Amino acid sequence: ARGRTLTHRYGFMMDKFSLPTAIADLLAARNALRSYYGDILRKQGSQVDLRFTLDGNLVGDIGEALAAELFGVRLVETESTEGIDGHAPDGRTVQVKATGTKAGPAFRQTKTRADHLLFFCLDFENGTGEVAYNGPEENVTRYLPETFSKQRCVSRPRIRVANEGVADTERLPRID
Structure with a gap:
């Protein structure tokens, strides 16, 4: 497995990994852009x-690519299946969320x-990531209001609590 480590943090195992060379x-x-324009601005x-x-659609696409690479998720066209990004090898529908910040996952109100x-959770500065949650979506979405507009985030502490309650048999196994 590419740079994979399991670490004990927050009272449970965290599945950490190195980001692929393409992301490096x-x-x-990006760092060259920072330096180039930083020099101009200082002058x-x-x-x-x-x-x-790195944020928005790019981070979401990286998350979906990681789900395909690490868990064998077969991605689907997002426009045709709102609320579902793909299918696990065992047939379960999968939603993928990713962040490069300290925020939790953001959800929209969907019918499905x-x-x-x-x-x-991606740490772009250090080239690492971790699977902060791997389990039934309902364990996380229960923290959302029944109805809301735009997007709502579930906090990282709530994600940790939800992840602690997931049985190993409910998790998608890594394929790498």
Whole structure:
């Protein structure tokens, strides 16, 4: 398994992994942007520090790619199956969430919920990630209000609690 370690944290095992080389290349390019524009701004006397953070659709796509690589999730066209990103090898529907920040996963109000949720926390500065949640989606979505508009996040502490309650038999096994 590529850079995989299981660490004991928060009272349960965390599944950590190294991000692929292709993502390291992306981060190197991002860091070159930081340096290039940082030099220009400093020459202009500016104190602005542009971070060029990776967020939004790019982080979501990275999460889905990791789900396919690490868990064998067969991705589906998102537009055709709102609330479901793919299917696990055993047929379960899967929703994938990822963040490169300290935030928890964000959910939209959808008519369909997946059987399973994978939530990845990505540390782009150190080139690592961890599977913060791997279990039934309902264990996490129960923290959402029954109705809401736009998006709602489930906090990282609640994710930890939900992950602690997942039996090993309910988790998707890693294929790498």
